[in-house]
Amino acid sequence: MIISTLNEYYEILAKKQLIAQEGFREVKICAIVYISYDGELIDIIPHKQNVQKGKKMFEESKPLLIPFLDNPSSIKSRLYETRGKYIFGAKLSDKKEKQPQILITDEPSFQAFRQANLEALDEVCGKVSNALKAFINKWSPQKAMEHEKVQEFKDELTGYFLFAVGSPLNYISEDKELLSLWADVVNDEADAQNGRCSITGQLQAIAKTHDKIQGVVNANASGASFVSFNKPSDTSYNKEQGLNSPISIKVMRQYTKALNYLLHRNNKQCLTVGGTTIVFWANCQDATYADVVNRLFGTNDADNSLGQELESEIHKAIQLCKDGIRPNLETLKIQENEKVYILGLSPNSARISVRFFYHSDFYTFFNNIIQHYNDMDIEKQANQKFDHAPIWSIVNETISPKSDDKDSNPLLHGALLEAIITGRQYPQNLLCTLVRRVRIDSDDDKNHFIKINNVRIGMIKACLVRKNRINQIKEDITVSLNENERNQAYLLGRLFAVLEKTQQDSTGGQLNATIKDKYFSSACATPGSVFPTILKLAQAHLAKIERSVYLEKLIGQIIGDMECSFPAQLSLDEQGRFIIGYYHQNKALYTKKNNEEE
Amino acid sequence: MYGIKLRVWGEYACFTRPEMKVERVSYDVITPSAARGIIEAIYWKPQIRWVIDRITVMNPIVFINVRRNEVSEKVSAQKAIRQSKGGDAEVFIVASENRHQRAAKLLRDVEYIIEAHFELTSESTPELEKKHYNIALRRMKEGQCYKQPCLGTREFACHFQLMEGETPESRNEGEVDLGYMLYDLEFKFPEITKENIVYSNDAAPVFYRPKMMNGVIEVAKYYSQEVMK
Numbered sequence: 001m002i003i004s005t006l007n008e009y010y011e012i013l014a015k016k017q018l019i020a021q022e023g024f025r026e027v028k029i030c031a032i033v034y035i036s037y038d039g040e041l042i043d044i045i046p047h048k049q050n051v052q053k054g055k056k057m058f059e060e061s062k063p064l065l066i067p068f069l070d071n072p073s074s075i076k077s078r079l080y081e082t083r084g085k086y087i088f089g090a091k092l093s094d095k096k097e098k099q100p101q102i103l104i105t106d107e108p109s110f111q112a113f114r115q116a117n118l119e120a121l122d123e124v125c126g127k128v129s130n131a132l133k134a135f136i137n138k139w140s141p142q143k144a145m146e147h148e149k150v151q152e153f154k155d156e157l158t159g160y161f162l163f164a165v166g167s168p169l170n171y172i173s174e175d176k177e178l179l180s181l182w183a184d185v186v187n188d189e190a191d192a193q194n195g196r197c198s199i200t201g202q203l204q205a206i207a208k209t210h211d212k213i214q215g216v217v218n219a220n221a222s223g224a225s226f227v228s229f230n231k232p233s234d235t236s237y238n239k240e241q242g243l244n245s246p247i248s249i250k251v252m253r254q255y256t257k258a259l260n261y262l263l264h265r266n267n268k269q270c271l272t273v274g275g276t277t278i279v280f281w282a283n284c285q286d287a288t289y290a291d292v293v294n295r296l297f298g299t300n301d302a303d304n305s306l307g308q309e310l311e312s313e314i315h316k317a318i319q320l321c322k323d324g325i326r327p328n329l330e331t332l333k334i335q336e337n338e339k340v341y342i343l344g345l346s347p348n349s350a351r352i353s354v355r356f357f358y359h360s361d362f363y364t365f366f367n368n369i370i371q372h373y374n375d376m377d378i379e380k381q382a383n384q385k386f387d388h389a390p391i392w393s394i395v396n397e398t399i400s401p402k403s404d405d406k407d408s409n410p411l412l413h414g415a416l417l418e419a420i421i422t423g424r425q426y427p428q429n430l431l432c433t434l435v436r437r438v439r440i441d442s443d444d445d446k447n448h449f450i451k452i453n454n455v456r457i458g459m460i461k462a463c464l465v466r467k468n469r470i471n472q473i474k475e476d477i478t479v480s481l482n483e484n485e486r487n488q489a490y491l492l493g494r495l496f497a498v499l500e501k502t503q504q505d506s507t508g509g510q511l512n513a514t515i516k517d518k519y520f521s522s523a524c525a526t527p528g529s530v531f532p533t534i535l536k537l538a539q540a541h542l543a544k545i546e547r548s549v550y551l552e553k554l555i556g557q558i559i560g561d562m563e564c565s566f567p568a569q570l571s572l573d574e575q576g577r578f579i580i581g582y583y584h585q586n587k588a589l590y591t592k593k594n595n596e597e598e
Numbered sequence: 599m600y601g602i603k604l605r606v607w608g609e610y611a612c613f614t615r616p617e618m619k620v621e622r623v624s625y626d627v628i629t630p631s632a633a634r635g636i637i638e639a640i641y642w643k644p645q646i647r648w649v650i651d652r653i654t655v656m657n658p659i660v661f662i663n664v665r666r667n668e669v670s671e672k673v674s675a676q677k678a679i680r681q682s683k684g685g686d687a688e689v690f691i692v693a694s695e696n697r698h699q700r701a702a703k704l705l706r707d708v709e710y711i712i713e714a715h716f717e718l719t720s721e722s723t724p725e726l727e728k729k730h731y732n733i734a735l736r737r738m739k740e741g742q743c744y745k746q747p748c749l750g751t752r753e754f755a756c757h758f759q760l761m762e763g764e765t766p767e768s769r770n771e772g773e774v775d776l777g778y779m780l781y782d783l784e785f786k787f788p789e790i791t792k793e794n795i796v797y798s799n800d801a802a803p804v805f806y807r808p809k810m811m812n813g814v815i816e817v818a819k820y821y822s823q824e825v826m827k
Contacts, residue, residue, distance in 0.1 A: 001626070003617055004777050198617055198805055201778055227617055231670040231698055234620045237783075237801045245617040246803065346701065353621030353701035355663055 002357050003247065003255050004199050005341055009281050010258035019261050022253060023186035025068040028061035030159035033087065037127060037165060039134025044149045047162075061159060066173040067182045070211055070223075075108050077116040079178070079185050084157030086113040088150055089141030091157055103154045105141035120185070126177040131165045197248035204248035208241045211256040215263025215270065216277045219347035226259065226352050268294060273391060276355050276414045280342045282334075282362065289334050289362070296369045298390025321370035326363065338362045342421060344414060355414055358421050368423040375462035378580075379480040379587050381454040389455045391417060397456050398433045401441060409433075425470055431463040435575050439521040457583045460576045467573075477577070481584040486561060489574035492527050493581025495558045496520070499538045501589050502551050506541035524575050528568040600715060600731040601651065603765065604738060606636055607709040608756035610662075611749035612702060616780060616803060622702035624750065626659050626774075627810065630817050631782040633712045636747040636756065641734040645722035648714050653815045656709035656768050663703055670698035708749060711765050735760070768813025781806040781821055 013019040020026065034043040049062040067080045077086050085091040089110025092101040114136050121129050144150045163172045172178055192205035212223025229235050229244045236244060242252075262269050262279040269290050270279045282289050288310065295314055317327035340362050344355035358365075373388050386393065395408045395416065415427035434456050441451040461477055468475050476482070485491070500516050515534050523530040538555070542548045570578060606628075613625040613632050630650040637648050669691055677687035716734070718727060737743070738760040749756045783801040808820045 001777050002623070196803065196805060198778055198780075198803065201805060201807070227620070229620060232672045233668065233670050233698065236619075245615075245619055247617055348621060348699060348701055351621055354618065354623050354703055355701075356661065356703075357623075 001359075002343060002354065003251070005359070006255040006258045007199060007251055008283060009262075009341075010254040012283055013258060013261060019257055020065060023067055023069065023182060024065055026063045026065050027068050027082065027160055029064045029066070029082070029162050030061040030156050031153060031161055032164045032169065032171070033161050034164050034169065035131055035135045037131045037134075039131055039136075039138045041135070041139070041147065041149065044153055044161075064162065064171075064173070066162060066171075067179065067186075069186065070209075075112050077109075077113040079117060079120040079181055080173070081113050081117065082160040082162060083109075084153070084159060084161055085109050087161055087163075088144040088157065089113070089139070090144035090150060090154075092154060101154075103145060103151060105145060107141055110139075110141050120181055124177050124181065126175065128165050128170065128172055128175040129177055132163060132172065132178075135163075192249060193243060195243065195246045197251060198246050199251045200248060202248070204250065206243055206246045207249045207252035208243070210242065210247075210252050213256060213259050213263065213352055215260065215265070216345050216347050216352055217272050218275060219352060220350045224347060224350050224352045226256070228351055230350075271297060273395075273413045273417050276344045276346050276417075278342060278344045278417065280340060282338050282340045284334065284338055289338070289340070292334070292366075293340070296366070298386070298388070298392075317366070318370055318373070321367055322374055327366075334362050340365050344417070346414075356418050358418070365421065368421060371423055372420045372462065375465045376458040377479050378454055378458040378461055379584065381450075381587075384454055389458065391420070393455055394459050397453075397459065398430070398437060400437065419466075426463050426466055431460060431576060432572060434460050434463075435524075435572060435579065438579055439524055439575075442517060452579070452583055452586075457580060461580055464573060464576050464580075477580065478584075481588040485581075486563075487577055487581075488562060488567060489570055489577040490581035491558055491562050492523070492531070492566070492570075493578040493583075494585040495531070495555065496523055496534075496578075497582045497585035497589060498551065498554050498558065499534050500586075502538050502541045502545070502548075502555075505548075505551070506544040524570065524578050526569055527578075528566045531566045600727065602637075602714060602734060602738065603761040604637065604640075604712045604714070605709070605759045605761045606633075606712060606747070606749070606756050607656075608749045608754055609707060610754045611705040611708045611756075612754060613705070613750040621700060622704075624661070624703055624705050625779055626705075626776060627655050627779075627815065628653060628708070628710050628712075628749070629780045629782075630806075630821075631780060632750050633710070633714065634782065636749075636758065637712070637714055639745050639747040640743045640758065641730075641737045642744075643730065645719055645726065646716040646730050647719050648716045649818075650712065650714045651816075651818045652713040653817055654711040654713075654765055654768055655770055655810060655813045655815070656711065656766070657707055658769055660706045661703050662706050663701065665699060665701045668698050668700050669693055670696045704754075705749075711761060713765075770810065770813035772812065774810040776808050776810055776815075778805045778807050780804070 010019065014021070029047045031047050032045045033041065034045055036042050047062050047064070048059045050057050051060045066082070068082070069078070071083065081087060085106050086109045089106050090103050091106045091109075093099075093104045095101060117136055118133065121133050164170060165172070192208065194203055195206040196202070197204045197206065210225050210227045213219075213226055214223040216224060227242070227245055227247070229241050234244070235241075259279070261267060262281060263277065264270070267290075269281055270277065271294075272278070280290075280293055291310060292314060295311075320327040338361065339359060342356075342358040342365075344357070345352050346355045347353075376389065391413075395413050398412060399405075399408050412427055412430060412433070416430060418424070419426045438452055438456055438460075443451055465477050467473075468477075475487075476485075478485075481494075482490075496515075500514050503514050504511055515537070519530050519534055523534070542552060545551065611624065611628070612622060613627070613629050614622045615625055630653070633650045633653060634648050642648070671691050673689055673691055678689050680687040681689050716730065718724065718730075738758065741758070743758075746752075746755045747758055748754055781804045784804050786800045786802065806817075806821045808815045808817065
């Protein structure tokens with residue numbers, strides 16, 4: 001399913017000419033090797049660009065579209081060789097203590113390069129090919145040791161080099177004669193066995209090894225394989241390598257190209273959530289769906305370069321969905337039955353494993369995300385950063401602000417995203433972690449950290465609401481204060497908020513530490529032991545307030561609504577309701593106070 | 599032609615896709631090969647060959663992800679032969695030295711109704727068809743099996759029950775195109791005679807392209823339409 005849909009996507013990308021054709025790839029070239037028409041090395045010219053990473057500018061090799069195929073791990077060369085140690089026959093000595101690395105010869109690599117290229121270039125005699133042949137014949141690893149230019153580049157011999165001839169510089173990647181030879185190299189299926197491809201169903205040459213995928217976070221830097229069989233326990237029926245999972249060479253090249261394209265951060269169809277790298281695509285011709293999805297996930301660029309029109313259309317569609325009406329997605333330039341695919345990938349050293357693969361029509365996906373926004377909807381806080389909290393901000397709330405390790409639980413991240421996309425139950429320990437954070441953390445004015453903020457409360461509410469919906473329990477957990485709610489824990493939360501207000505008012509609002517800092521955690525978990533104490537304190541506070549009628553009435557009303565005495569313990573769900581009740585009442589009290597003053 | 603209807607269910611299942619065998623990803627539904635394996639675990643003789651007719655997928659398709667520590671090596675067959683002949687060879691794997699972590703994407707809470715019939719092979723005579731049928735029926739009724747039937751891989755054991763009467767309706771709706779799926783493995787071997795029985799390890803996969811309509815896959819129809827070897 002996954003490989004066949006990626007294959008289809010490749011065809012669409014190829015039609016739109018967004019993807020390099022067969023046998024070409026964008027590769028980072030660190031320098032150009034300038035040779036004369038009779039094969040003399042004239043110069044080695046660096047090929048760099050300045051790239052901004054974070055706040056600093058770095059010098060990096062510039063990428064160039066050249067004929068390129070994955071290099072085998074043994075000493076083997078081919079036409080269009082780009083590796084420094086093969087071209088020059090020189091490499092840096094091994095790293096040893098207290099000894100600087102020097103240039104030494106690498107005879108076997110150079111011989112491999114020489115043989116492969118002379119063989120390939122045997123028949124041709126264009127100017128560029130002759131220049132290349134002359135260079136190969138005249139050069140030797142000894143020369144590399146003596147040539148000052150090679151010494152200059154000795155630290156970069158592990159990078160990729162490209163030959164160029166003549167002036168103005170003609171890269172060999174553009175020479176027509178060499179390119180026609182390249183087509184033969186790419187389609188070389190000399191030792192490929194025929195078999196039934198499991199994707200197309202046709203009898204074709206089966207790929208022995210699959211091209212590498214680059215861009216999955218925490219995987220091997222040089223690329224990891226989606227399909228690979230390198231341990232004996234992975235193979236079966238005595239089949240070797242790629243024959244264990246028959247996929248034709250053509251399909252293999254196509255799906256790996258499509259996946260590499262998606263993982264390229266510039267194409268904006270990739271996001272990283274915890275340890276999982278997620279790519280999404282649709283078979284649309286238009287690129288606007290990528291913007292819409294990024295907007296929904298909150299992964300837009302900081303400069304938010306969505307057009308005014310698109311932004312307002314998205315807003316309208318979100319509103320309609322919230323009201324339960326199906327929006328017309330054509331305003332967002334998305335076809336009615338468009339399917340969207342979301343693939344979550346996770347690294348396993350040199351391999352990539354699939355964490356989840358979600359596919360549905362766009363409307364269902366859109367609706368599920370709006371459902372999540374709805375579930376999380378809670379009364380706004382002053383200085384609230386986002387209208388709809390993006391996923392990373394939710395996950396950040398599960399980390400303790402005092403801990404050194406700023407990484408969240410990666411399983412939680414992936415599970416949360418899956419729950420949002422599919423509309424299923426949130427991960428079980430999300431509620432537990434958030435409640436624990438609210439109870440344990442303390443407000444920190446210096447870092448502008450508030451322990452009871454709208455993101456946390458919103459997510460707690462979302463967990464409870466969704467649990468109720470899936471288990472078909474009818475309960476109304478509202479966005480703002482619900483004075484008709486009779487749930488015990490909710491009322492206790494409200495009561496706590498009122499008592500805290502009482503304390504603040506009794507000293508004229510000057511206190512730094514209220515009962516919230518001292519008693520919140522225990523009031524939440526074991527109200528029976530704490531509430532009698534703080535009620536007694538409240539009486540003392542009430543005595544100091546001049547106009548205490550309103551507060552007294554409110555306290556009396558809440559206690560009157562409670563059925564029986566304070567429960568000894570509250571369950572996890574109940575603690576969640578306590579926190580929500582506290583938040584609602586808190587917001588209501590402070591807005592009312594502002595209204596009174598006005 | 600005698601057909602049986604078997605209800606099979608389990609907590610986990612993994613019908614591994616051949617293209618993603620190492621980091622296992624399961625197919626969405628059971629393969630006819632796995633269904634045949636379940637029935638063969640209950641009753642099989644060289645005289646019969648089970649053929650799957652129809653599969654009904656009862657539950658919605660739900661995936662979960664797990665990561666397991668497995669072994670990376672296989673015990674060499676040559677060493678085992680050498681040791682059995684009296685030679686000196688190590689026929690074990692030290693698990694702690696050959697660790698290999700593999701992720702797997704499994705199916706959760708599966709339930710299938712498998713409808714199948716058997717055909718007699720060349721080793722049998724037509725009168726004995728009824729005998730085989732009755733034995734198979736009895737074994738399914740009483741829950742007897744030679745080995746525990748499993749859902750794809752052996753660690754996911756399944757429960758089974760003979761189904762009589764109407765097949766219940768599946769919870770899946772609509773038409774789903776399942777793409778190319780493994781139908782079964784075909785083994786190639788030279789002429790077998792009673793004197794030289796040959797064991798073949800040369801297997802080639804056979805694919806078919808099923809569509810699931812309201813949870814029902816007409817295996818027979820899709821296989822005969824597109825026989826792909």
